[in-house]
Amino acid sequence: xxxxxxxxxxxxxxxxxxxxxxxxxxxxxxxxxxxxxxxxxxxxxxxxxxxxxxxxxxxxxxxxxxxxxxxxxxxxxxxxxxxxxxxxxxxxxxxxxxxxxxxxxxxxxxxxxxxxxxxxxxxxxxxxxxxxxxxxxxxxxxxxxxxxxxxxxxxxxxxxxxxxxxxxxxxxxxxxxxxxxxxxxxxxxxxxxxxxxxxxxxxxxxxxxxxxxxxxxxxxxxxxxxxxxxxxxxxxxxxxxxxxxxxxxxxxxxxxxxxxxxxxxxxxxxxxxxxxxxxxxxxxxxxxxxxxxxxxxxxxxxxxxxxxxxxxxxxxxxxxxxxxxxxxxxxxxxxxxxxxxxxxxxxxxxxxxxxxxxxxxxxxxxxxxxxxxxxxxxxxxxxxxxxxxxxxxxxxxxxxx
Ligand SMILES: Cc1ncc(COP(=O)(O)O)c(C=O)c1O
Numbered sequence: 001x002x003x004x005x006x007x008x009x010x011x012x013x014x015x016x017x018x019x020x021x022x023x024x025x026x027x028x029x030x031x032x033x034x035x036x037x038x039x040x041x042x043x044x045x046x047x048x049x050x051x052x053x054x055x056x057x058x059x060x061x062x063x064x065x066x067x068x069x070x071x072x073x074x075x076x077x078x079x080x081x082x083x084x085x086x087x088x089x090x091x092x093x094x095x096x097x098x099x100x101x102x103x104x105x106x107x108x109x110x111x112x113x114x115x116x117x118x119x120x121x122x123x124x125x126x127x128x129x130x131x132x133x134x135x136x137x138x139x140x141x142x143x144x145x146x147x148x149x150x151x152x153x154x155x156x157x158x159x160x161x162x163x164x165x166x167x168x169x170x171x172x173x174x175x176x177x178x179x180x181x182x183x184x185x186x187x188x189x190x191x192x193x194x195x196x197x198x199x200x201x202x203x204x205x206x207x208x209x210x211x212x213x214x215x216x217x218x219x220x221x222x223x224x225x226x227x228x229x230x231x232x233x234x235x236x237x238x239x240x241x242x243x244x245x246x247x248x249x250x251x252x253x254x255x256x257x258x259x260x261x262x263x264x265x266x267x268x269x270x271x272x273x274x275x276x277x278x279x280x281x282x283x284x285x286x287x288x289x290x291x292x293x294x295x296x297x298x299x300x301x302x303x304x305x306x307x308x309x310x311x312x313x314x315x316x317x318x319x320x321x322x323x324x325x326x327x328x329x330x331x332x333x334x335x336x337x338x339x340x341x342x343x344x345x346x347x348x349x350x351x352x353x354x355x356x357x358x359x360x361x362x363x364x365x366x367x368x369x370x371x372x373x374x375x376x377x378x379x380x381x382x383x384x385x386x387x388x389x390x391x392x393x394x395x396x397x398x399x400x401x
């Protein structure tokens with residue numbers, strides 16, 4: 001083997017990516033990936049926007065662009081942020097990224113030294129965990145329930161770090177419709193989290209790919225929208241989001257909003273990574289967002305995912321004995337995070353599931369510490385309603401007996 005950098009020593013291919021290979025088989029219904037339903041892409045609208053870009057702005061769209069992003073796109077993102085409760089965004093604090101996955105990588109690159117502690121949710125988004133691992137962070141988990149991370153457990157984790165002579169470098173959270181948890185951090189806990197971040201001087205990184213996909217309950221403000229009420233909080237919050245889940249992931253467009261002092265380091269690492277995100281995609285997305293078509297699309301998208309989520313929950317109630325698969329009903333997003341009895345190893349159920357024509361993601365990989373094997377992540381995003389009902393029946397056949 002050619003000698004790799006030492007940080008690659010523990011790097012391994014994503015288990016979810018491996019599973020997704022099976023998920024492509026025609027005979028398999030997949031609850032595995034968090035892939036948006038392609039029938040919800042606004043193909044017509046994106047095509048029209050592309051044609052507009054070609055007829056009016058082709059030179060700039062096909063040219064190199066600014067590292068922090070195309071201004072017209074950044075302005076449209078500020079308008080998106082206004083709908084999320086952030087009335088004004090300083091555009092100098094906003095950097096366009098190649099999906100929010102790149103946001104996670106860039107932030108890690110500028111903040112993590114080997115052996116730094118990073119606090120994550122238990123369970124945590126797998127591809128973020130992999131990034132933090134690559135930068136050789138020590139991850140420590142914080143327990144969560146249906147209302148997101150439990151504040152006393154956060155306090156415990158911080159205290160333990162102090163005992164070890166460490167201060168966590170940051171707290172990473174998918175506060176709204178978590179992946180994989182489906183949980184949403186309550187308003188009260190959001191405020192408490194910010195107060196702790198300020199008190200302890202720990203950056204909170206909110207990764208928010210799913211908040212547009214709310215199908216029940218009322219919207220909660222992202223952490224960055226709550227900073228006004230908490231002195232100094234804006235210095236300790238970073239926000240990242242993406243067009244992937246509500247426009248299209250193929251555009252590979254996301255964004256970070258960060259405290260001013262972090263913008264230059266982020267710009268330097270972004271430049272090193274890819275100079276800038278695709279100009280073409282940014283022009284198309286800006287033109288698309290400007291048309292306002294999203295206002296017609298979003299209610300359809302939310303309704304469709306709501307119907308799918310509800311269909312999955314109902315099918316589980318019908319197909320499984322009471323208490324066998326427990327979960328907190330999500331009010332948005334793409335996932336049901338189901339718990340089986342202690343001692344069950346869901347990894348060992350994968351083969352049986354595939355033999356029955358169904359695939360899910362076993363939960364163990366989502367725990368960077370305090371491993372638990374009795375969970376499974378079920379995504380209702382991609383299959384249609386019939387496939388969801390049939391898929392749950394197959395799952396029951398595979399794991400009930
Ligand atoms: C929590 C979370 N963060 C980030 C991403 C990456 O999204 P993007 O397509 O914007 O890179 C995903 C995608 O599944 C996700 O679930």
